[in-house]
Amino acid sequence: MAKVTETKPKPRHILQLTSEEKRKFLNSFDNVFSDIDGVVWDLETGIPGSADGFEAIRKAGKKLDFITNNSVRPLKSYEKRFKDMNLDIDVSEVINPAKSVVEYLKDIKFNGLIYVIAGTTFKSYFKDAGLKYIDGPNEIIQESAVEVLTHAFDRQNVDAVVIDVDFNMSSLKLIKAHVYLKNPKCLLIAGATDLYLPVTKEWNILGPGHFANILNVSTKQNMITLGKPGKALADKIIKQYKITNPKRTLMIGDMLQQDIGFGKLCGFQTLLVLSGGCSLKEMEEETNQNQIPDYYADCVGDFINFMDDLKKANV
Numbered sequence: 001m002a003k004v005t006e007t008k009p010k011p012r013h014i015l016q017l018t019s020e021e022k023r024k025f026l027n028s029f030d031n032v033f034s035d036i037d038g039v040v041w042d043l044e045t046g047i048p049g050s051a052d053g054f055e056a057i058r059k060a061g062k063k064l065d066f067i068t069n070n071s072v073r074p075l076k077s078y079e080k081r082f083k084d085m086n087l088d089i090d091v092s093e094v095i096n097p098a099k100s101v102v103e104y105l106k107d108i109k110f111n112g113l114i115y116v117i118a119g120t121t122f123k124s125y126f127k128d129a130g131l132k133y134i135d136g137p138n139e140i141i142q143e144s145a146v147e148v149l150t151h152a153f154d155r156q157n158v159d160a161v162v163i164d165v166d167f168n169m170s171s172l173k174l175i176k177a178h179v180y181l182k183n184p185k186c187l188l189i190a191g192a193t194d195l196y197l198p199v200t201k202e203w204n205i206l207g208p209g210h211f212a213n214i215l216n217v218s219t220k221q222n223m224i225t226l227g228k229p230g231k232a233l234a235d236k237i238i239k240q241y242k243i244t245n246p247k248r249t250l251m252i253g254d255m256l257q258q259d260i261g262f263g264k265l266c267g268f269q270t271l272l273v274l275s276g277g278c279s280l281k282e283m284e285e286e287t288n289q290n291q292i293p294d295y296y297a298d299c300v301g302d303f304i305n306f307m308d309d310l311k312k313a314n315v
Contacts, residue, residue: 008287008289008292009289009292009294011272011283011292011293011294011295011296012294012295012296013295013296013297014271014295014296014297014302014303014306015297015302015305015306015309019309019310019313022306022309022310022313023310023313025295026060026306026310028247028248028269029062029247029248029249029250029269030061030062030063030248030249031062031063031065031241031243031248031249031250032057032062032063032064032065032249032250032251032252033065033066033067033237033249033250033251033252033263033268034054034064034065034066034067034251034252034253034300035066035067035068035069035228035252035253035254035255035258035259035276036066036068036070036078036094037068037070037198037254037276038198038253038254038255038273038275038276038277039252039253039254039273039275039276039299039300040054040066040081040082040085040087040300041081041085042200042275042276043199043200046081046084046085047275047276047299047300047301048299048301049299049300049301049302049304050085050275050299050300050301051085051086051087052301052304053299053300053301053302053303053304054087054300054303055087056303056304056306056307057300057303059307060307062250065093065095065241066089066093066094066095067094067095067096067228067237068094068095068096069096069097069191069192069194069227069228069258070096070165070192071096071097071098071099071118071119071121071122071125071164071165071191071192072119072121072122072165073121074121074124075091075092075094078091078094079091095237097122097164097190097191097192097226097227097233098118098121098122098124098125098126098164098191099125100191100226100227100233100236101125101162101164101189101191101226102125102126102129102131103236104189104224104226104232104236105129105131105160105189106129110131110159110160110187111132112132112157112158112159112160113132113133113134113156113157113158113159113160114126114131114132114133114134114158114159114160114161114162115133115134115135115156115158115160115161115162115176115177115180116133116134116135116162116163117135117161117162117163117164117166117169117173117174117177117211118135118162118163118164118165118166118191119164119165119166119167122164122165122191123135133162134156134158136173137151137170137172137173138168141172148172148175151172151176152172152175152176152179153179154176156180158180158183158186159185159186159187160186160187160188160189161177161180161181161186161187161188161189161215162189162190162191163177163188163189163190163191163208163211163212163215164190164191164192164208164227165191165192165197165207165208166208166211169208169211174211174214174215177215178215178218178219181215181219181221182219186221187221187224188215188216188219188221188222188223188224189223189224189225189226190208190212190216190223190224190225190226190227190230191208191225191226191227192207192208192209192227192228193207193208193209193212193213193225193227193229193230194207194208194209194227194255194257194258195207195209195210195257198255198276198277201276201277201279204277212225227258228253228258228259228261228262229257229258229259229261229262229265230262231265233262234262234265234266237266238266243266246266246267246268247267247268247269249266249268249269250263250268250269250270250271251263251266251268251269251270251271252270252271252273252300253270253271253272253273254272254273254274254275254276254277254278255276255277255278256272256278256282256283256286256288256291256292256293257291259272260272260291260292260293261288261290261291263293264290264291265290269294269295270293270294270295271293271294271295271296271297272293272295272296272297273296273297273298273299273300274296274297274298274299275298275299275300280296283296
């Protein structure tokens with residue numbers, strides 16, 4: 001019997017669709033979730049055309065929400081950058097891991113002590129929510145077994161360990177977390193689990209996912225992930241936004257694993273933009289069908305020409 005081979009999905013560029021295909025695609029979704037870094041802006045500046053592209057999507061009657069794995073950037077910074085780009089966005093509605101973790105803990109009526117491995121902005125969400133947490137050590141300790149054990153076995157009654165981006169990560173923090181997680185009732189919660197964080201199109205740096213995986217594997221805990229592409233976040237989004245027909249939602253992002261993988265997990269349609277952390281070559285070489293987008297574009301600004309093409313076709 002001949003072996004049946006699966007056909008690899010081939011993403012379509014939105015500007016290479018026929019007029020009828022463009023119309024069908026535009027009419028196939030009502031809601032849009034979009035990543036921010038690499039889609040709206042890069043490290044320093046707004047991505048040309050992105051603001052006008054999002055406005056074109058809105059004018060087509062689509063509901064737009066933003067979901068990012070970046071809890072390092074303060075909301076005030078988001079507010080300024082959106083304003084500088086003339087994008088009218090309510091930053092309090094932006095979904096990020098810190099916000100999602102806090103909401104999850106409130107939903108389960110958690111009132112225990114939390115050990116947080118994350119940055120200052122992430123921890124500010126816990127402080128503002130009145131959650132009890134500890135962190136550190138943030139100072140350099142003496143390199144001796146006695147000193148390590150003194151910090152690692154501090155006899156704190158920790159009920160949850162939360163890990164996200166921490167640019168002051170240390171082996172001691174992971175050791176402390178591992179000790180707390182010896183208690184099988186202690187929750188392991190992850191925010192962003194990106195393995196790499198893109199800095200430019202050519203360079204990336206090590207991401208928090210490697211450190212989260214160390215804790216996950218070493219403790220054999222069931223890690224609750226509330227950043228993209230976490231299942232817990234997917235379930236939360238579907239419930240929070242009352243999404244009954246996931247296929248009527250479009251996920252836009254610049255990363256295959258985090259954005260496209262998350263969209264696929266939710267059952268959304270997916271669109272990859274090549275303005276951030278993923279190149280055309282990387283997209284074409286991707287073999288994991290759960291990370292291959294349905295469509296792609298050079299940037300969100302392509303929606304300007306997309307809408308213009310539809311208008312001309314209707315003349």
